[in-house]
Amino acid sequence: MIPPLDLTLTPTEAVRALERALRDGLDPETAPPRTGVPVPAGELLLMPAAAGRYAGVKVAGVAPGNPALGLPRITGAYLLLDGPTLRPLALFDGAALTALRTPAVTALALDRLAAPVASHLVLFGAGPQAHGHLAALAGIRPLRRVTVVARRPGPAAALVDRARALGLDARAGGPDAVADADLVVCCTTARTPLFDGRLVPDRAAVAAIGSHEPDAREVDTALVGRSALWVEARAVLAEAGDLLAAFAENGPLPLANLSELVTGAAVVPVDRPRLFKGVGMAWQDLAVAAAQYELHGGGSPGPGPDGLRAEAGET
Template identity: 70%
Template sequence: MQPGAAAEPLQYAVPGTGGVGVLQATAAIEQMLLGGFDPEAAPARSAVPVPAGELLMMPAAAGPYAGVKIAGVAPANPARGLPRITGSYLLLDGPTLQPVALLDGAALTALRTPAVTAVALRRVAVPEAAHLVLFGAGPQAYGHLDALLAIRPLTRLTVVARSAGPAEALAGYARERGLAASVGAPEAVADADVVVCCTTARTPLFDGALVPAHAAVAAVGSHEPDAREVDEMLVGRAELYVEARAVAAREAGDLIMAGVAGRQVWNLAELVRGDVLVPEGRPRFFKSVGMAWEDLAVAAEVYETGR
């Protein structure tokens, strides 16, 4: 859609993500950043506690589109056989703010989160990365496995999860994808090339001293300042990357609780544009809390593909 053109009326509600895959979503996020978008200036997420959990509102605007995601985080839902993350995404024409599409917010989140991780790990994980240690066995774990398979030559997966059944199911899925996969313990990070944490944990999942110096670690499970998936040992050893420094200072418990004041922390735009240090000889840690501009980039891609 050309800037200033009249908006078409709301056309459809998308139950999933319209056939857009993780590489297409990754490219959409990269293109927004390469186009000059500054994640440090993005609007803040608003969160409202409710009896069932938390309601989040995430607005963003860039280029020809604007949009807002209204998401629910309902911790009791999995026990009911329902998704923990719920919600909808309303995509708007940027110049007129007329609605053009309504998307499934949970499906959008399930796609954009691993896509963001892929954007970062494509640049900080060693090219020959073969062994992925994956904490968690929910939808984000499956999405991250697919995303990492798309950008690195993985041959081996170790799943670390609280429940044996879901962990084995994820390992079985990985075997179908051609990986040597098993269920393991946190100590498996000592032999990892890539570690991804997508859990609801509020305390560290593993000993950061065990992570090899060449490894890349991503944590995506929390956007709360008092929750973390990695410990201060890993944070202290690692080169640090975030989506935006401003939002990480408010929401990234992994960094806040480790005390990173005065440390150099790179943002995703700097990483994508090649303006950052990606050192050898120390781990690289990417902390994601999820931002509204990422949803907008992927929602716009879904809409354009559907058109």
């Protein structure tokens, strides 16, 4: 029997696991691609990765009709394997892993893209990812204010209450709140832009992580056109609808990836907004799952030089 493990990593520990993987040489451009298969309930995703001492695979379901049934939109399981032998090591709840690693990826990016004194977060969405992003960003940034922008008053109020419990000045607001934002995070199921990108200040850093679909977008062409652009990897641009739609209108623009951001290989400008588009990649699940496994006492060393290294493309 493969032991199921709970995810007890803090959001900040998940951020550091991702950072270590990239600093130790993992190249997101060589990571295996995600496979998506349409099914009647939505989409099934298969996300394999291998790096150093570990391999793993996430089988995830995206079921848009689930929330109406009181069920999570994202389902699935993650199987962590011993890299050299492919022997199963541990099983994790796939939805819980996604809810932990996605905010950690955003926090890793925004921690470097945001101004040092950035303190006002405008957060679009009020679901599990919004709650996860609030926790992750509050753990690594000097936040003081949070404005929640959401369609439903009840979930928005719950997220405001959670932000206040963290000691933050929090309230619900509208899309125009981006005009006074230092950080903007979009984690919604929107298919069309959520706000007017012309309102975003030059000082702001923005993350759009709500979809991995080429025909869905949370930010508009105006924001893309005036921003410095960052992605997890150029190899996943085909899933980045926010960028694809803008490029189709005005032509492609230069991109830098998350590894270049973390290692300092790409310069972060300060004279315009910085936009990070995330779609989720399998190496991120592996980095966080391996860190959790080793925290549990299942292995050593951690995801450093002898753990997660540059062999992300091995399958």
